[in-house]
Amino acid sequence: MDTLEARVVDILAAQALLDPASLRASDDLAELGLDSLGLVDAIFAIEEAFGISVPFNANEPDAQDFDISTVGSVVAGVRRLVAARD
Amino acid sequence: MPRVVLTGAGTVNALAHDVPGTLAALAAGQSGIGPLDIRDAGRLTIRIGAQVKGWPGLPGMTAREAALWDPFTRFAIAAADQAVAMSGLAPADLAAAGVILGTAAGGISTWEDNYRAVFAEGKDRVPPLVVPRLMQNAAPAHVSIRHGLRGPSFSVSSACASASHAIGLAFRDIREGRARVILAGGAEAMLVFGGIKAWEGLRVLSPDGCRPFDADRNGMVMGEGAAVFVLEDADHAAARGARALAEIAGFGMTSDAGDIVAPSAEGAAAAMHLALTDAGMQPGDLGYVNAHGTGTLANDRAEAQALRAVLGAGAAAVPVSSTKGAHGHAIGATGALELLACIAALRDGVLVPTTGCRVVAPDMGLDVVTETARHAQPGAALSNSFAFGGTNAVLALRAV
Numbered sequence: 488m489d490t491l492e493a494r495v496v497d498i499l500a501a502q503a504l505l506d507p508a509s510l511r512a513s514d515d516l517a518e519l520g521l522d523s524l525g526l527v528d529a530i531f532a533i534e535e536a537f538g539i540s541v542p543f544n545a546n547e548p549d550a551q552d553f554d555i556s557t558v559g560s561v562v563a564g565v566r567r568l569v570a571a572r573d
Numbered sequence: 574m575p576r577v578v579l580t581g582a583g584t585v586n587a588l589a590h591d592v593p594g595t596l597a598a599l600a601a602g603q604s605g606i607g608p609l610d611i612r613d614a615g616r617l618t619i620r621i622g623a624q625v626k627g628w629p630g631l632p633g634m635t636a637r638e639a640a641l642w643d644p645f646t647r648f649a650i651a652a653a654d655q656a657v658a659m660s661g662l663a664p665a666d667l668a669a670a671g672v673i674l675g676t677a678a679g680g681i682s683t684w685e686d687n688y689r690a691v692f693a694e695g696k697d698r699v700p701p702l703v704v705p706r707l708m709q710n711a712a713p714a715h716v717s718i719r720h721g722l723r724g725p726s727f728s729v730s731s732a733c734a735s736a737s738h739a740i741g742l743a744f745r746d747i748r749e750g751r752a753r754v755i756l757a758g759g760a761e762a763m764l765v766f767g768g769i770k771a772w773e774g775l776r777v778l779s780p781d782g783c784r785p786f787d788a789d790r791n792g793m794v795m796g797e798g799a800a801v802f803v804l805e806d807a808d809h810a811a812a813r814g815a816r817a818l819a820e821i822a823g824f825g826m827t828s829d830a831g832d833i834v835a836p837s838a839e840g841a842a843a844a845m846h847l848a849l850t851d852a853g854m855q856p857g858d859l860g861y862v863n864a865h866g867t868g869t870l871a872n873d874r875a876e877a878q879a880l881r882a883v884l885g886a887g888a889a890a891v892p893v894s895s896t897k898g899a900h901g902h903a904i905g906a907t908g909a910l911e912l913l914a915c916i917a918a919l920r921d922g923v924l925v926p927t928t929g930c931r932v933v934a935p936d937m938g939l940d941v942v943t944e945t946a947r948h949a950q951p952g953a954a955l956s957n958s959f960a961f962g963g964t965n966a967v968l969a970l971r972a973v
Contacts, residue, residue, distance in 0.1 A: 527701035528640070534698060 491569065494536055495562045502529045512559030519558075526555065533561075539568040577747045578817035578973060579916070580810045581662070581756075581803030583655025585648045586900045586910055587623035587796055591655060595900075595910075596917050599925040600946045604899050606782060606794050613766045619778040622764050623796030623901025640702050642715065643680035648799035648906070649712035649760035650719060656756060657720055660803040661815060664721060666754055671724030672713045673743050674801070675735025675759035677905035679728070680707030682765045712760045716801070724752055730905065733865075735759050736800070737908030737958035737966035741824035743804045744968070753809045758801035759906035769795060775834070777869050783902070784929040785866035785895035786873050786941045793867040796901020800909035807973075819919040820971040822953070823852025829963030836872050836959055841865075841879035844965035845955060849883075852953070852969035856884050859891050860951020861918040863911045865959045866895020866927065867902055876957065877937040892949065894942040898929025908958040908966065915954045919972040922950045 488496070493507075499516070500507040502525040510519070521529065523545060530541050541564070542553050553568075554560035584591065587605025588598035598605070605623040614620055631638075631647055631654075642650065657667070683706045690696040705711060710728040717726040725746075729739040736759025743757035763769075772778055772795060779792030810817055825847025829840035849856060865876055881888045896914045903910050917923045924947040933941045956968045 524637070524702065528637075531698065531701045540698075 491566055492562045495533060495565050496558060498529055498532045498536065499558060499561065510558050512557065512562065514558045516555060516557065533565060537565060537569055539565070539572055541568065574748050575750060576807035577744050577804055577821045578807045578810050579802050579819050579821065580805045580815040580817055581656035581660030582800070582818060582913065582916065583652035583659065584798065584800040584910065584913060585625055585628060585651045586798030586800070586903065587625055588900050590628050592913065595913055596921070599896055599899055599914055599917060600923050602926045602928045602945060604928050605796065606898070606901055609764065611764060611766060617766065617769055618773050619769060619780055621781070621794055622769070623794060624764050625798055640700065641706055643683045643706050643711060644762035645676055645680060645760045646712045646715050648762060648797070649674055649801060650715055652758060652760070652799040652801035653716040653720065653756055656801045656803050662754060662803065667720050668723050670722045670754035670756065671752055672716045672722050672726045672756040673729060673739040674713045674716070674757065675729045675731070675739040675905045675908065676709055676712060676761055677730060677732050677735055678761060678763040678768060679709035680711060681763055681768050683707035685765050685767045716756060722756065724755065731964045731966070732960035732962055733902065733904055733907060734958040734960035734964050734966040735905035735908070737956065737968055738826065740802065740804070740821070740909065740912065741826060741966055741968060744821045744824050747804055747806050753806040755804050756801055757804055758799060758909035760799035761904045761906040762797050763904055764795060764797045779868060782929055783868040783898040785864065785868045785897055785927050786877070786933050786937050786939070787930040788932045788934040790868045790870065790873060793869050793897065793902045796903040796907070798900065798903050798910065799906050800913060802909065802912065817973040818916050820973050821968060822971045823848045823850070823854065823969035825851055825967045827965045831963055833963065834961050836875040837963060838875045838878035838882065840963060840965050841876060841957065841959055842882045844967040845879065845883045845957065848955060848967040848969040852971070854953055854969055857887055858953045859884070859955060860949060861915065861924055861954040862891055862893045863914045863954065863956045864893050864895040865957040866897055868897060868929065872959065874936065876959070877939050881938050888938060889940050891940060892924050892942050892947060893939045894925055894927040896925060896928065898927060908956065911956055912968070915956050915970050918951050918954050919970055922948055924949055
């Protein structure tokens with residue numbers, strides 16, 4: 488796990504009130520207990536942490552170019568946005 | 574028609590963080606007014622207020638709740654928790670209950686903090702919970718969620734009359750049979766830089782203290798906090814053995830339809846008349862009036878004129894006090910805080926003093942309770958609230 492992944496996992500785990508070490512890349516965010524407010528809070532924290540803007544609209548969670556279904560998909564999305572930023 | 578009684582009360586304000594402490598402080602003539610301890614106080618012209626200090630906050634508040642609850646919501650929740658606990662209401666009664674709370678500024682500190690972030694600090698994003706945190710109905714919403722109240726929940730905003738309007742609406746709903754239990758009151762947390770700076774502009778704030786009806790009064794002093802009451806159908810309360818603090822017997826509301834800020838004695842008097850008529854009372858029944866009594870030149874003069882018109886020849890025989898020199902002018906919460914003084918009068922036989930008033934201005938023509946509390950057993954009382962917008966809300970209460 489690299490630094491970027493660790494930071495994203497820490498943010499998601501904090502919102503889900505879980506130990507970061509217990510999260511797996513395949514974990515479904517809804518099943519981790521992240522509700523809609525938790526998700527937007529996590530996205531806010533990710534934007535603040537990485538200085539990026541995440542294209543996510545709660546009305547169309549599946550329509551954007553940012554997959555929030557699993558821990559791994561969020562990490563991959565953040566990685567792409569960070570690369571595009573740099 | 575059902576009678577409506579108060580079976581629970583709670584408060585957080587500058588005097589104390591509960592009802593017994595507040596009643597004791599009011600009776601003792603204490604004042605919660607002091608130097609403001611807020612961000613950028615040094616840039617304010619007015620640097621005093623009745624600020625809630627030393628309050629430990631809500632026990633067990635989670636990080637998510639802290640992110641969601643503006644200070645005005647926290648005050649409301651604390652007051653509602655106390656009121657529900659005092660009432661002893663069962664979950665089934667609470668499930669059928671509603672909550673109506675007054676506020677003028679809602680989550681103003683949330684507006685302020687986030688405007689600072691985006692305007693002053695150049696940030697391009699704000700936390701996701703800003704909207705549900707600052708909305709005016711955040712306070713009743715969280716009281717509803719916390720206590721499982723599934724009846725109506727909404728906020729009322731009529732500046733300095735907000736809480737009295739909220740309590741009056743709740744009273745009417747119960748008396749007219751639409752509900753048996755409603756929580757009502759007000760919450761305000763406007764003691765932030767922008768809130769005070771805005772009031773400074775009106776030139777109605779005193780730089781040195783609140784002295785209602787005093788010959789030397791020179792303005793109002795802002796306060797903050799909340800008071801929430803459980804209003805209940807009297808038969809419902811009696812059937813479950815609940816003790817009533819007092820009865821709300823009538824409510825009157827009018828508008829001046831005149832100036833946006835200058836008070837009108839006629840509008841105020843009309844609201845008092847309506848409240849008395851609604852309660853089936855005569856002016857001579859009144860043994861106490863809790864005045865709006867802001868300590869401004871204009872309010873106190875107009876209110877005294879209105880009281881003289883309503884009370885007629887008996888005006889000099891009805892004790893009147895204002896408690897704004899004690900808890901400050903808590904704006905949208907103030908009518909609820911002041912109802913506590915009516916409970917002191919009707920339940921405890923204590924007419925609390927007008928803290929800050931030493932020498933009553935000669936043109937008042939009222940029996941203002943000054944310096945120390947008086948002991949009497951009034952059977953009925955009025956609580957006056959008047960507001961910018963020319964809106965007037967008056968509650969009539971009876972001892973039980």
